[in-house]
Amino acid sequence: MDATPAGGTAATLTMPAPRLVRRVPRWRLEHVIMAAAVVALIVLVVLPLTFLLIGSVRGEQGLSFEHFAEVLTGRLYLSALQNSLILGAWTGLFSLAIGLLLAWAVSRTDVPGKGLIKVTATLSYLSPPFLTAIAFVYLFSPNAGLINVLVRDVAGLPWLTFNIFSMTGLVLVTVLHTFPFVFLLASSALQSVDASYEEAAQILGASKLRTAVSITLPLVAPAVLSGTLLAFVNAIALFGSQAIIGLPGRVVTLPTRIYALFDYPPEYGLASALSLVFVIITVAALYLQRAFLARRSYATLAGKGSRPQLMVLGPLRWVLFGFAVLVFLVSIIAPYSTLLAVSFSKSWGLDFWKNLTLANYRFILFEYNVTQRAIANSLVLALLAASIAVLLGAVIGWIDLRSRVPGRKLLDYAALVPLGLPGIVVAVALIQFWLKMPLALYGTMAILLLAYVGRYIPLGVRSANASLRQVDPSLEESAQILGASWTTTMREVTLPLIRPGLFAGWLLVFVPVIQELSASILLFSSSSITLAVAVFNLYETGYTEPVAALAMINMAIIGVAIWLAYKIGGGGIAARGGREGAVA
Amino acid sequence: MAGITIKGLSKHFGARDADVAAVSDLDLDVNDNQFVTLLGPSGCGKTTTLRLIAGYIVPDAGTIHVDGRLVSSPGHVVPPDARRMGMVFQNYAVWPHKTVFENVVFGLKIRKVPAAQARRKVEETLALVNLAGLEQRYPNELSGGQQQRVALARSLVVEPEILLLDEPLSNLDAKLRERMRTELKVLQRRTGITFVYVTHDQSEALALSDMIAVIHGGRLQQYGAPFEVYSQPANRIVADFMGLVNLVPGKVLETANGRGTVEAASTLRLHVAVPAGTTPGEAVEVAIRP
Numbered sequence: 001m002d003a004t005p006a007g008g009t010a011a012t013l014t015m016p017a018p019r020l021v022r023r024v025p026r027w028r029l030e031h032v033i034m035a036a037a038v039v040a041l042i043v044l045v046v047l048p049l050t051f052l053l054i055g056s057v058r059g060e061q062g063l064s065f066e067h068f069a070e071v072l073t074g075r076l077y078l079s080a081l082q083n084s085l086i087l088g089a090w091t092g093l094f095s096l097a098i099g100l101l102l103a104w105a106v107s108r109t110d111v112p113g114k115g116l117i118k119v120t121a122t123l124s125y126l127s128p129p130f131l132t133a134i135a136f137v138y139l140f141s142p143n144a145g146l147i148n149v150l151v152r153d154v155a156g157l158p159w160l161t162f163n164i165f166s167m168t169g170l171v172l173v174t175v176l177h178t179f180p181f182v183f184l185l186a187s188s189a190l191q192s193v194d195a196s197y198e199e200a201a202q203i204l205g206a207s208k209l210r211t212a213v214s215i216t217l218p219l220v221a222p223a224v225l226s227g228t229l230l231a232f233v234n235a236i237a238l239f240g241s242q243a244i245i246g247l248p249g250r251v252v253t254l255p256t257r258i259y260a261l262f263d264y265p266p267e268y269g270l271a272s273a274l275s276l277v278f279v280i281i282t283v284a285a286l287y288l289q290r291a292f293l294a295r296r297s298y299a300t301l302a303g304k305g306s307r308p309q310l311m312v313l314g315p316l317r318w319v320l321f322g323f324a325v326l327v328f329l330v331s332i333i334a335p336y337s338t339l340l341a342v343s344f345s346k347s348w349g350l351d352f353w354k355n356l357t358l359a360n361y362r363f364i365l366f367e368y369n370v371t372q373r374a375i376a377n378s379l380v381l382a383l384l385a386a387s388i389a390v391l392l393g394a395v396i397g398w399i400d401l402r403s404r405v406p407g408r409k410l411l412d413y414a415a416l417v418p419l420g421l422p423g424i425v426v427a428v429a430l431i432q433f434w435l436k437m438p439l440a441l442y443g444t445m446a447i448l449l450l451a452y453v454g455r456y457i458p459l460g461v462r463s464a465n466a467s468l469r470q471v472d473p474s475l476e477e478s479a480q481i482l483g484a485s486w487t488t489t490m491r492e493v494t495l496p497l498i499r500p501g502l503f504a505g506w507l508l509v510f511v512p513v514i515q516e517l518s519a520s521i522l523l524f525s526s527s528s529i530t531l532a533v534a535v536f537n538l539y540e541t542g543y544t545e546p547v548a549a550l551a552m553i554n555m556a557i558i559g560v561a562i563w564l565a566y567k568i569g570g571g572g573i574a575a576r577g578g579r580e581g582a583v584a
Numbered sequence: 585m586a587g588i589t590i591k592g593l594s595k596h597f598g599a600r601d602a603d604v605a606a607v608s609d610l611d612l613d614v615n616d617n618q619f620v621t622l623l624g625p626s627g628c629g630k631t632t633t634l635r636l637i638a639g640y641i642v643p644d645a646g647t648i649h650v651d652g653r654l655v656s657s658p659g660h661v662v663p664p665d666a667r668r669m670g671m672v673f674q675n676y677a678v679w680p681h682k683t684v685f686e687n688v689v690f691g692l693k694i695r696k697v698p699a700a701q702a703r704r705k706v707e708e709t710l711a712l713v714n715l716a717g718l719e720q721r722y723p724n725e726l727s728g729g730q731q732q733r734v735a736l737a738r739s740l741v742v743e744p745e746i747l748l749l750d751e752p753l754s755n756l757d758a759k760l761r762e763r764m765r766t767e768l769k770v771l772q773r774r775t776g777i778t779f780v781y782v783t784h785d786q787s788e789a790l791a792l793s794d795m796i797a798v799i800h801g802g803r804l805q806q807y808g809a810p811f812e813v814y815s816q817p818a819n820r821i822v823a824d825f826m827g828l829v830n831l832v833p834g835k836v837l838e839t840a841n842g843r844g845t846v847e848a849a850s851t852l853r854l855h856v857a858v859p860a861g862t863t864p865g866e867a868v869e870v871a872i873r874p
Contacts, residue, residue: 474677478735480664481638481671482691482742492690496681 030486034405037395041414044454048429049417055432056272067273077274080257083246084281087170087253088236094175095231099182100224102324107190109311111320120328125180126558127335128515130240130532131551133173134539135335137244138342138548140164146338149350165249173245174235176331181234182227189223190216208311222292229289233282237422239518240536254278255424255518262522272432275425283420336555342548360549371550373527374534375557377445378514381530382561385452386510390502392453393460394468398494401468402476415461418454423518426455431522443525451519456509463508467501468494507562514558531557586651586745586778588614588637593646595632605802606632610646612797612807619772619779621789624799625825630782633799634748637780638671639664650746670739670777671748674755676731678723684710684734685719691742709741712771729760736768740775747772749781753788765791786826790814798822816857823871830872838864846870 059066071077105111106118139147142163151160163169193216201211239255246253252260254274261271313320343360345352364371393415399405400412418426430451434441441447471494479489495502517532524533531554539547590612596605607629614620622630635641637648639661648656655662664671679687685706692702710716713733723731732752739747752768753761769792772779783789789796790810798805798813798821806818817823820831834848836858844858848870856870 472675472677474673474675475679477638477640477664478671478673478677478738479679479690480640481667481669481748482738483665483668483694484690485665488694493679497679 028486033395034399034403037392037399038411040392041396041411041457044450044457045414045417048426048433048454049421051433051436052272052275052425052429055268056276058269067269068276070270071273071277076252077257080252080254080274081277083167083251084236084254084278086167087174087242087251088232090167090171091174091178091235092228092232094171095179095182095235096224096228098175098179098327099227099231100186101320102179102327103183103186103190105320105324107187109313109317109320111313111317111324113321113324116328117324120324120332121180121183124176124331125184126511126562127177127332128240128517128532128554128558129174129177129238130244130515130517130536131339131554132176132331132335133241133244134535134547134551135338135342136164136169136173138338138348138544139334140169144349146348146350146352154350163249164245165251167249167251169249170242170245170251173241174238176335177238177241178231178235179327181230182224185223185227185230186220189220193219222294226289226292229285229292233285233289233420236278237282237424237518239422239424239521240532243536244539255422258424258428259521268428268432268435271428275428278422278425279420282422286420339548339551339555342545343552345545348544360545361553364546364549364553368538368546370526370529370534370537371553374529374531375553377448377528378531379557381445381448381452382510382513384449385456385513386506388449388453389456389460389509390464390506391460392457393462393464393505394495394498394502396457396461397464397468400465402473412461412465416458418456419458421455423451423455423516423520424522426451427519427522430454430519442523443528445528447523448520448528448530451523452509452513452516455516455519456513459508460505463501463505464498467498470501471497510561511558514561515554587616587618588612588746588778588780589647589649589652590614590633590637591647591649593633593636593648594644595629595636595641596644605629607636607643608802610799610802610804612804614778614780614795617776617778618794619769619781619792620795620797621781621783621793622797622799623783623786623789623825626784628799629802630784630799631750632802634671634750634780634782637746638669638748639667668744669746669748670742670744672732672735672739672750672752674751676735676752676755678731678734678738680723682722683719684715684721684723684726687723687734688738688741691738695742705741706737709737712740713737713767729756729764732756732764736771740771740777743775744777746778746780749779751783752781754783754785761788768792790826798825800825816859817871818859820869820871828874830874832870832872834868834870836862836864836866836868 056067057063057065102117102121106114111117137145139145140162142148142161142165145162145164148161148163152158164173197219198211198215201215202208206214236254239259242251242253242256243259245251247256254277258271258274258278261267261274341352342348344356344358346355346357346359396411396415400408405411421429430447431442434447434450441450475493475497476489479493480486484492515532516530517536520530520533521536524530529537531550535547535550535554538550590610593607593610593612594605595607610629610633612633622633624630632641636643636656639656642661643656643658645658647654650667654660655667679690682690688706688709689702692705697705706719707716710719713736715730715733715737718726718730723734726734732755735752749768753764756764765788768779768781781789781792793810795807796810796813797807800821806813806822808816813822814826817826823829823831832848832852834846834852834854837845837847837853839845839858839862842857842860843855844862844864846854846856846858846868848854854870858868862868
């Protein structure tokens with residue numbers, strides 16, 4: 001422009017003629033890919049749900065509501081429904097109390113050990129709940145539980161014993177997994193409330209308490225309630241802990257009742273009807289949750305304001321700190337040290353430390369012929385399910401945000417439906433669908449894969465959606481106008497830009513899949529057995545010490561997977577992720 | 585190079601009956617080798633027009649021909665990647681995960697230009713926009729003006745017949761904007777590429793263009809050379825938009841040869857240019873620029 005380059009000007013450069021009038025085929029590759037994604041979603045979610053519905057209203061002679069009638073009047077089913085609701089309500093309440101208190105402590109006070117609180121919440125969230133349940137059985141089973149033995153036989157205080165096989169025990173174990181939902185949503189909401197709102201109230205003469213009650217609380221209430229409902233939904237869907245702790249205590253819940261309906265002879269119709277009742281509860285709760293969260297916008301809109309002044313608690317902060325340490329001990333240290341101790345002991349009891357051994361690991365890894373197969377199966381399934389869910393999510397997210405395909409919003413909703421489906425319901429729906437198909441998928445790895453991808457597709461769509469929103473459409477459009485086809489644009493521009501987000505989504509799917517039990521328990525066969533099912537079966541068979549060894553292996557795999565995944569894909573991308581987001 | 589012919593172009597967004605027409609019934613002829621500016625306030629439909637020309641949007645009505653070839657009609661739109669156009673976006677849209685070289689060479693790779701030739705062309709084009717030596721930088725290591733030049737180089741390197749520019753200077757500071765303006769003009773003259781340039785800045789339009797299309801409310805208000813649009817606005821909207829103006833009500837006393845005498849504010853008699861077809865006795869508004 002200022003200086004003329006030696007080689008001449010752009011006008012004199014010669015150019016191989018690009019396809020001037022390129023034929024535009026009616027069906028381009030992008031249409032094929034998008035159509036494939038739509039078909040996949042229909043096969044994964046829509047058809048199984050349709051068959052679940054059909055199965056629930058089909059009697060001996062055509063249409064009949066006999067299954068629903070039985071489910072809604074039978075004592076067995078009503079008590080399961082009641083227990084699930086009681087469990088959900090108490091779990092929600094305690095999750096709210098613990099989660100909100102810790103969130104407030106972390107974001108608004110000068111409590112020491114904030115790192116510890118955050119780590120506790122993250123680890124509790126990532127821990128497989130059925131492993132926590134098994135660990136608590138080792139500590140609190142009425143006769144042999146280590147702590148019960150200690151207080152009854154050694155300390156001579158029988159009234160201090162605690163029977164884990166009860167609703168109380170079930171709530172305790174479940175809360176340890178669900179309080180992070182409230183904690184995470186509440187702390188992010190508390191941090192995003194602009195301090196000036198509170199300062200404005202204080203300058204008008206409101207006390208700190210008054211400000212907290214009349215300004216802060218209403219602003220964060222939607223997020224807190226939404227977290228509580230998430231805790232509720234997740235709590236009632238957990239099959240593992242409800243089977244391990246609930247069944248011995250005769251606390252039968254919806255997942256365990258549905259599971260029992262598959263004992264020979266299987267009651268498909270009843271299972272379908274009960275599943276639908278279950279779905280109605282979770283969908284209603286999730287609907288409320290989304291409604292609450294939608295109202296949250298006014299708290300976050302102002303965001304990025306001044307950081308709130310931290311409350312100086314004085315000596316009280318040590319009380320709060322003590323509480324945080326207690327939560328850490330109960331939710332992390334107690335279960336994991338117990339599992340570790342059991343896994344190394346010859347026989348679990350007061351004297352376990354006298355006979356430490358590696359025999360359990362040897363048995364599990366080399367003599368028990370299921371373990372290696374289960375580990376291999378789980379790894380393969382988790383790798384595949386995470387990759388497929390994320391790729392499918394990327395395509396669906398792209399259709400939703402970038403294309404003008406009619407019905408794209410519907411597609412987006414369909415991809416979110418599985419959020420309202422407890423794992424065991426997904427399994428029932430898949431059984432109903434695939435048993436009617438000429439393809440013999442039942443009992444294969446394929447049906448497990450379908451269950452996992454179907455269950456976790458919302459996470460894939462969510463993360464793809466969030467990352468795509470960060471990429472300005474003009475970045476894609478500028479590739480297009482330079483002559484790049486859709487596939488080239490995706491490969492060269494879109495995918496590299498959303499890779500960090502997709503990677504996070506991949507992990508988000510991988511971790512729960514490798515510990516999935518609720519759906520797997522109805523779908524596995526001896527050849528397609530997974531890690532979580534192997535742990536559960538071993539526990540049910542009464543191999544006390546080897547179970548712990550397998551549980552430790554399970555934890556190690558999860559830990560290594562997360563660490564490796566961060567190592568391989570995280571580092572370089574995360575470093576550049578910042579600037580990628582900034583420009584777009 | 586190529587000319588563009590737009591006939592009866594319309595585009596609505598949202599519900600039809602809500603009547604939020606972004607562009608309605610637009611006719612425009614852009615001649616080969618011209619620098620044409622689409623000028624108007626934000627939301628007037630100029631960017632929509634540009635995106636219609638690029639093929640990102642399907643028109644509701646009307647046609648766009650490039651060199652006599654139909655490229656856009658309601659039922660058929662040649663996709664952007666087959667149009668041989670270039671586009672510079674308001675936010676530059678320089679890919680943040682590619683170096684300057686990778687950004688610029690992209691279009692050549694699509695056209696399967698041999699590597700050595702492509703490298704030479706990229707270097708020449710970068711020199712043309714004064715970015716020689718920055719090939720290996722990432723966009724986040726460049727200033728706004730430099731990113732803007734990368735976007736320009738990326739569009740120019742493939743020698744498009746038509747270059748579309750969507751407010752390319754609006755994110756630059758005043759001084760840089762002034763300089764880039766001159767450089768753009770020189771570039772257009774030198775390459776002979778047809779430029780379609782969108783801006784809301786009338787001084788930019790006056791300084792750069794061969795022709796200015798003033799757009800308001802989705803409709804073309806006037807299409808003419810800068811001096812014509814400035815000195816003989818077709819209507820009050822154009823007069824108002826083309827710069828500081830005083831509007832005085834008056835009455836035409838007499839006309840002759842395109843000029844006339846107008847009585848304004850009951851005491852002033854002004855000899856001014858009047859639009860054809862103005863008759864004595866007509867009530868008019870006189871636009872007076874300071």
